[in-house]
Amino acid sequence: MVKATSCGGVVIFRGKILLLYKNYKNRYEGWVLPKGTVEEGEEYHETALREVKEETSSVAHIVKYVGKSQYTFNTPKETVVKDVHWYLMNTDSYFSKPQKEEYFRDSGFYKFHEAYHLLKFSNEKQILEQAYAEYVELKKNRLWNTGWKNDSY
Template sequence: MINATSCGGVVIFRGKVLLLYKNFKNRYEGWVLPKGTVEPGEDHKETALREVFEEAGVSATIMKYVDTSSYTFNVPEGEVNKEVHWYLMMADSYHSKPQKEEYFFDSGYYKYHEAYHLLKFANERQILEKAYDDYLKLKERNLWGIK
């Protein structure tokens, strides 16, 4: 068993959620939330912000920790147990630019219900539900947009 840790973000701008479209050699295809592997010396927040910027070209501010998701997959070296730490983030603008080197070919901001149905993985839909609920609570208390 190989253990791996990643961090990512549910990025929101004016109520809409950032998604990335990934197409890896036609074997892996679908809409996902931005996330990536923790690099040596980074804390989880730094990783999440860096990955959002690298994968989507989006500058964001962390508003709140959301939750952790876990899943397993196989690689030639064995089974990987991946743990992902998720943060609710506020984007600075609608601008996004998908990272082609990582096989992201589209990106954009979608209304909650659109994003929910577009997401490829059930665990990311669960994270989106929690994060969007947190977003609505912060907004209701006039705490959204305060850095």
Template sequence: MIETVSCGGVVIHKGKLLVLYKDYKNRYVGWVLPKGTVEIGETHQVTALREVKEESGVDAQIVKYIGSSQYLFQGKEDTINKTVHWYLMKSNSFYTKPQREEYFLDAGYYKFYEAYHLLKFSDEKYILRKAYNAYLELRKVNNWFSKEERNNRR
């Protein structure tokens, strides 16, 4: 068995969540969260931010660590045991540009219930719910917005 580590983000802008649509040669088709493999010398946070930017074109900022998910899948020669570390992130715009080279055909921000039902994998649905609840808690105590953003909202 091969052990791998990836990192990704649940990105929120104005209460909506970023999801990506991937179609890999009609064998892997569905909506997913942005994530990817840790490169040598990278921290998990750097990997998560880089992968969000590469796969979606979104410049995001990490707000907090959400947790990890784990799953198995069959690689070319062996079973892969993948652990994914997830971060709650915020973005300052709805701009997205899906990475065609990695078979992402669409990307967009959706209301929670829409994003939840679009997602293909149950582990990503669980992380999305956990991240969205953290976002709601941060908003409730007025810690989601920066001081400047809070002043502009008055």
């Protein structure tokens, strides 16, 4: 068994959530949140910001840490246990461009209920629920978009 760590973001702009559509040789197909592997010497928040930028071209800013999800998958040689650390993020436009090299074919911002039903994996749906609840609470208290721009990639 091998352990791996990734980090990603639930990016929200004007109440809508950024998703990516991945299609890898028609074997892996579905909507996901942006995330990727931690590189050597990188802090988790740095990985999350970098991966969002690389995979979507969106310049995001961290609002707060949301939590961790975990899943396992098998490769021909071993079982991998992956921890994914998630951050709630904001951005200042609907612009996104999927990273073709990583087999992302589409990207866009979706209303919560649309994003929830589009997401392929249940662990990402749970993170979306947590992050969106945080967003709603911050918005209700007029604390959304109040200057977290110090953490952009």
